[in-house]
Amino acid sequence: MAMSNDKSMRLDPWGTSDIKDYSELFELFGIEPIENLIKKISDPGHYFRRNIIFGHRELGKIMNAIEKNEEYAVMSGIKPTGALHLGSKMTAEEIIYFQSLSKKSKAFYAIADVEAYCDNGLPFSETAEIAVNNLADILALGLEPERAYVYKQSEEIRVMNLALIFSRKVTKNTIEAIYGERPFGLYLSALVQAGDILLPQLEDFGGPKPVLVPVGADQDPHIRLTRDLARKHHNEFKFILPSATYHKLIRSLTGDYKMSKRDPMSLLTLDDPPDLAKKKVMNCYTGGRETISEQKKYGGEPEKCVPYELCLFHFCKGDEKVKEMYQECGQGGRTCGDCKAEIAEIVANFLSEHQRKKRSLIQTAQRLLERD
């Protein structure tokens, strides 16, 4: 959805949200800017430091729980349809970051295999294998398996029961106001996701507690619906309204916000062989000028550049290094070919190392998924 000044702006969790001005979300939807809270975090991750996580709802509840050494949960979901791409890596690293901040944390991961069946026609036997592979990636990124609950949608009846319970107190008006007019099945998906988000607060998991859901900015409709349902069902479940952080959306390698799994060159995945990943980076849309002489004269435009975004969001650990690249590029001190080659090398090294770690974690992933 293109950004506009129109106050009727609607975020689309199932479509493409090209959100150019994230600050507008503060005013429109009541998302809070992150700046005030970030000072309280002793060791903010790079997503915070680089303002990639730009907003939140009630993150303070989580910070309080950490401070007081009280239980909290952090949750997300993945649809097991293929290799993990960079968008899922970002969410996974947020989960891992918040899991790491306290021994009282628990991470919840929903594997949306029923959705994968409905939307992508993948049978459970196939999604079960993909889920193991995806989870091994998340473990390699740093998920602590001992404080994680990972479950398949097709096996977690408590989530389905919550969806059914919620359906009784959601009106067509509420759901249409949040999502617009949609096929019936997507409304139901939304209720199941609300079930996923509120599952950590059931008695079976120790009862009501703060829960953080790190999401892309386009997923806010799910957060609003879930908070509304948590409020409506407070008497029965004593739900605490879930918190959320919002990150900026990463573009495809071709420079737009529409990720297409049909065009494998348009996105990087954690399963890409390092050499293929290099080729993908070399093919990226950049912020370079038409000619090298123009580039030297006017400088490049790093804010338009996908390889720069790869560094900023994902692959460059040091803030100084990123700042240096940005400045050098803007001052004409970099040419795209050399710059991409440098970044391609960083990406390939990351993937080699990641895939090495991951191979040793496949069995842990299997164990986590077959726990029952």
Added chain:
Amino acid sequence: MAMSNDKSMRLDPWGTSDIKDYSELFELFGIEPIENLIKKISDPGHYFRRNIIFGHRELGKIMNAIEKNEEYAVMSGIKPTGALHLGSKMTAEEIIYFQSLSKKSKAFYAIADVEAYCDNGLPFSETAEIAVNNLADILALGLEPERAYVYKQSEEIRVMNLALIFSRKVTKNTIEAIYGERPFGLYLSALVQAGDILLPQLEDFGGPKPVLVPVGADQDPHIRLTRDLARKHHNEFKFILPSATYHKLIRSLTGDYKMSKRDPMSLLTLDDPPDLAKKKVMNCYTGGRETISEQKKYGGEPEKCVPYELCLFHFCKGDEKVKEMYQECGQGGRTCGDCKAEIAEIVANFLSEHQRKKRSLIQTAQRLLERD
């Protein structure tokens, strides 16, 4: 819903359907009259013989399976909110009758405990006890436990997964055309019921087979929706369109079609102490005249009379006895007081005997419900 000549008549599975002219359903909804098929049944039950089951959809599929000694299923559901009333007894006896016709049959019973929680606020701990009690009634009525699969909605994830899958191919238009404009939660209930009806055809239960759903006439919307979904998902599941039989609706003891659990004198349950049941029968709405002399002169009106309906639908085994009562009453040969006392005695005897049998079946009911 009151009957009308208006072709826009809509059956209401969640409300009161006062269907005076059942034959109209043949024309409006394509329900077939039972007469043609009944001749093929070697020993038709009293619901057939007395035209209480007045219609069907594709009952022939079940008759064929019986004839060819092939597998088929018969299914129903109960909402465990209290003692079993006469409406549920009727469905249970139909299930039992069709289960008894072949050793290749299997009876499925869904215990709608999530619905009981949503609609009636009953926690699972409470509905679990009620379900055992209800199931003991059904066993006492004759359900063969070895060829029965009884499950709680809150534990049967396969039904929920089907509901989620179906939700993707059901449009708002289809569901509104069948049910009218309804709260969102009732649409979802309808999809869960479609999941219940199609569960016996999953591979886990031996794959596609004819399935019979005996229902009250007001439940036909669920049957139509489910047949539509079975058709739409034929490629994936090879579903055979489910069959149905339709029975007439029994009135409350006060003579209307609105059963109110809030007024315990308005309906008989299988848990009623025989003496209380006698009182209820003595309080029934009858087809009697204002005075005894009028009754003798004009005769009573058995077609309006609830005690007569109790005999016809439930408590008089012999067709001759029922016919005799009908004729005697119409000719003024019976007074309501004596007649009710006679019927009260029959009802009380039935309940004593039923409750005696039931007590010995509580453990079997527990075992069936805790099978996993």
